[in-house]
Structure formats: structure tokens, C-alpha cells
Amino acid sequence: MRSVSIIGVGCTKFGERWDVSLRDMVAEAGVLAIDDSNLIGEQIDALYVGNMSAGRFVEQEHIGALIADCAGLSRLHIPSTRVEAACASGGLALRQGVLAVASGYHDIVIAAGVEKMTDVSSGTAADALASAADREWECFFGATFPALYAMMARLHMRRYGTTHDQMAQVAVKNHHHGCLNPIAQYQMEITLDDVDRSPMVSDPLHVLDCSPISDGAAAVVLAPTEIARKFADTPVRIVGSGQASDTLALHDRRDITTLDATVHAAHSAFGQAGIEPKDIDVAEVHDCFTIGEILAIEDLGFVEKGQGGKAAEEGITALGGRLPINTSGGLKACGHPVGATGIKQAYEIALQLRGEAGKRQVEDAEFGLAHNVGGSGGTAIVHIMSR
């Protein structure tokens, strides 16, 4: 099994991108990543793209051929593969790209992610997103994603004494981080009061506990580690890749305050990397709702089960804390163009490990982790990277 490194990264501005189409965004992110890796198009062997639901958002499937085409690479006839695991589609594209290089089938592979969500009404977007849950046994009975995560939050509050202020602190922190990130959708500070006073979506989750509807694309370039330095001064090595599944429906789970898929994916990734959670210096985790970040840092092994809320409250997970989480602003403030999110996480971790994260740089970061979740935890993907 060959070792794989990231030799280039690129990401568009996230937000309500009325100015561009899905094609434009993929091309922009791809060109940025190719430029960053000092490649020319002819050196690319294969493409992987994560996209959740272009079929419903922009009435277009066959996204693999589309991105090869709009990146000007169709004349090379290289393999181009779309993967989907709901909100974990980006992380899945990264993983399949890693496997493609590790397998020896391909050398230089681009893993990209994209979603254009704002070309439909918000009702249509919410319904498309609901297709990440169990349509027959959850959505048809009225469940939405805020409702599912609200149930997780309620039980976490009752069982561990987690408070809504602790959840709100996650939003406050991630908005602060977002202010330091030029690609973030929301570059504005918020307060605990702002979160509390924002409209209730599904008790206890307010609007400001939720990640937004976003447009965006991101891309990373992968190569076998043994040749990575031919392209990049500071390649970022992928030292662990874990992927796990769970029941699609929340009500079938062993415990709804733990995402077992995260636990299993993390176990697999840490096992490959040969390190422990305490060795991680910076992490991007899946904060689709504020409770999501609290569950993630527990399930990844960064804090004891039940201590995630307290960690947010005490500033451990803020820039300057012991383990800065979501320095990009996370899904909450950087935005959540579904298929792009997992690749944007890898982009952020790569910048941190290269020492190029500007005002949000974590000093001397050696190991970073990216954690991407599909649906309410039916899929989880964890990547560990090192300088």
C-alpha cells in the first residue's frame, strides 16, 4: 500500500454565490489546486468528485464527466468518478482518491467537492437535504435534520448536563474563527445572546446553532509520497484514512448521543497513523449543528464522553486553546456546500500544517485531523494528516 500526500489545494469563496454556476466553481477550485501543486493538466491521472445532490439542486447527474469537461480535461479522457455519501461526500472523494493512488492504478489524482444549493427555493433545498436521512422511516413521518440533531442534543443535555449556552459557545467560537478566514461565508462575530435570541428551529436548536445553505467548491491534489517533493515544498502526508457506516435512521442506533460511525472511522484512522487523539494539534470536525461539534470531539477521543460542552465553554477548542477545532469557521461559519465540505476540511488542515493559515494559524501544528459526517451519522470519514 503506497503512502499518499497532498501536493496542492484550492478552495472557492463559500457563500450565496449567485455570480457563478456549479461548473464555474469546480473549475475555479481545480485551477487553484493545480496551480498550487505546480502541475500542468496533462499530468493528472484521475479525478474524484464528492457531490450530494446535483440531481435535485441543478438537475444534473453524471458529475464526474461534467467536472472533467469543465476543467478542460475531457480531451485527456482520464477517469472521473463521482462519489456520494450525503454531507460526507467530500471526505469520501478524498478517501477514494487516496485508495486510487495507494492501489497503484493512478499517480496524480485530484479529489474535489462541490455543491450549488442556492439555485432552488429553501423548501426544495431542505427536501433535498432530507434525502440524506431515511426517507421512508424518518422524513415521511415529519423528521428534518434539525429535528434529528435536536433529539441528540436533548438526550445529551439530560444525560451529561450539557447546556444550550455550551452549544451556543461552539457557534460563537466558529464565527470568530470564520472572521479570520477569507473564504468563510460568515465573517461576523456573534455573542451567546445572539444565538439565544435567534429564532428557534427545533428545540433546543436556534437558527444560529445551524450551519447554512451554501455554494462552494474545493479541490486537493494527491500524489504518492515518494514523488510528492517533486511538486510541493511542503507536501502534507495522509497518515490515516478511516470510513465507517451505521444505520441510516437515527432511531435504529444503539445510542443517539454517540456517532458509532465516527468512533469506528477514528479507530481505523488512528490505528493506521500510529498516534493517539492527544497527538492531534488541529482538527476540522463536522459541526452541521452546534451539538454536532460537541459529539464529534467526544467520539473522536479528544475529550471524555459528556465533556464536549464543557470543553467549548472553557475555550479548549478555540484558537489559542489546547486543541483548536474548526479554525476555518467550520460548517457553521465557513459554510456548508455539502459535497465541498469534506475537501474544504482537508484544505484547511493542509494550510495549517504548511504554516499558511494566516491569522488563524495554529503554531507548530504537526498532526491535523478532518472529520466528515453523512446524514445523522450513517457515514463518517476521518483523515489524519501530518507535516
Added chain:
Amino acid sequence: MRSVSIIGVGCTKFGERWDVSLRDMVAEAGVLAIDDSNLIGEQIDALYVGNMSAGRFVEQEHIGALIADCAGLSRLHIPSTRVEAACASGGLALRQGVLAVASGYHDIVIAAGVEKMTDVSSGTAADALASAADREWECFFGATFPALYAMMARLHMRRYGTTHDQMAQVAVKNHHHGCLNPIAQYQMEITLDDVDRSPMVSDPLHVLDCSPISDGAAAVVLAPTEIARKFADTPVRIVGSGQASDTLALHDRRDITTLDATVHAAHSAFGQAGIEPKDIDVAEVHDCFTIGEILAIEDLGFVEKGQGGKAAEEGITALGGRLPINTSGGLKACGHPVGATGIKQAYEIALQLRGEAGKRQVEDAEFGLAHNVGGSGGTAIVHIMSR
């Protein structure tokens, strides 16, 4: 790079399956394949599933987690990945499964494909299928898939003298093969006259030149070749896997009577296999329309460019001919549940190489080929298998 073999196969009946859901079909095909490989569920390391548009057909994305769940494997938390390349989604799932085993990340992998297309109106189905073409530059201007293939057919007729009777002969042959296949959607003989008298869809293509809307699922189990005989008496080795892309829109191609993606994917697969087209004993090719089979056998190198129609007319591609094509009945008669088709092709070739194809058995078949196309040729995937 590890060699990969198929150690078990399973396929549901194809057709209008009002009696079952997408979940039911996946579970049925999966259980058949697992039984055939003498495995128990706990030995499975990973799942790949090809599905084009469950988001539009049954309002469900996140198909990887869904199939792990409905196969009863979610408690194992194994990675489960959905891939999509329109009508080539099944072939793509096979290829990604092959890469996963070749990479050393996984040992026992199931590659499955599924589509449930009949739960929506035919207009909705046609619109979902149109998302495999270039929505912005083809569909918005009125192009449908029959129209795109009709243009290919028209130019092929003008340039090479191909006749509609030659195309119709493809349908007549594939319906005859379908009569010998218990899983085929259509098990009825048709004549050249039947094709000619069937309603015109897009000149020169009649209804009986077109593959149908279908429901179905198929699965194959993959393992490293070095351990394949522990599970199967007659493992089928995958000796070549090729994947290629092209422009999404037909009008951007160099030549619309050649699918360059097929040419490149075949070149790659034959190169790996170290054999030539003349060494192939049986092949399943992508006959979404009758002209599709004619293009395929030319672009795969079985006959000279322009001689595909003549090959059909002379019976070369029929059972008993020099190179039997689409012994399953092809997409035309066996049916075309989009995501399942590429896996069903591998299922048929595996049966042929194992000598288990019953009344449609090709004697002493040693090398078989499966060829799966997405859209009008934006993606092509070719697998070569051997005893």
C-alpha cells in the same frame, strides 16, 4: 497492485418490479452473491454501490449507508460507498471495488448496483435520465437520449451505409438471447418487422430500438486472487479494468460515430490484460439503443469501424456466432435498471466463464468483456475477465 477476482455473484429478476422496493432488491441481490461466495456477512470489509438517481427516482440519497443498513451490515460499521456515472454507475462500482481490493485497504468487497425506476411517471423518469446528458447545453434545448443516439445513428448510416434493418437485427438477436435468460425483463422473440412497425421515437430509432425503464439490482463479491480459491471453486479473475471520460455534451465531440471514452477505456483494459480484442470469447456491451451496440463492437476493436451493422446482420454477434454479444439479452431485452446494469454485465460474464449460463452458454469461454457507458459517452468502463 494485487490481482482481484470475483468469488460470488447475484442478480434479481429485472423488470417492472411493483412487488419490491429499492431496499428489497439490494438485499436480495446481496444475499444471493454472499451465498454464492460461501461467505458470512462478518467477512465483508467494504461495500460499493452504483446508483444513478435514487435522489430523483425515490427521493433517497446516501445510498451507501442505506445498502449497508438494509443488508443487515450496519452493525459491522464497514465502509459503504455510492458511486455515480449515470448509466455507467454499475461498472464504476465494480471498478472502485477492484481498486479498493488492489490498494490493500480491503480484502472482501461487495460491488453492487441498483435502480428503482418505475415508482415515478414515465415523464419524470425520462427527465431524471436526461440529467445524464448536459442539462444546460443539451436538455434545455430539447435534446433527449433517443434524440442524441438518433443523431449518432443518422451519421453512421450516411457515412458507413449502415441500415435500420441492421440495427433492428441487434434488437431481434438480443430479444432471442433474453428468452434464454430467466432474469430478463423481456422473454419474447421479436422480428425485424416488429421493430419496423413499432412507434417511432426519434428517427431512425423506433420503440424496439430502445432499452426499457426497469427495476433491478445485482451484486458481485470481490477478493484478492491469492485467496479467491478459499471461497470459490471457479473464481473469475479481473485481468483488466479501464475507465475513461469524454465531453458531457455530444456536440463537443471530435466524432459522434465513435465513443472515444470506449476506445480509451478498452485500450487501458486490454493493455492491463495483455490480450487483444480477437481473444475475447463473449462480451456484454452497452446497447441502450441498437446503434449503441453497433458503435460498441467497433470502438472495442471487435470489428472494423463501420462494420458493426454488417456484423449484426451476418449473425457474427449472435449465440453460435464468432463473438456472441449480450448473451444476457443486453440492456435491450434483459432490461436497464441504470445503476444495476454494469454489475449485471459482470454477473453474466462470470456465469459464462464459470460455465453456468445454461441455455445461453458460450462453449469454452475463456475471456469475457463487460462494457458500460454513461450518458452519450461521457463515461465508459471496460472490464476484462478470465477463467
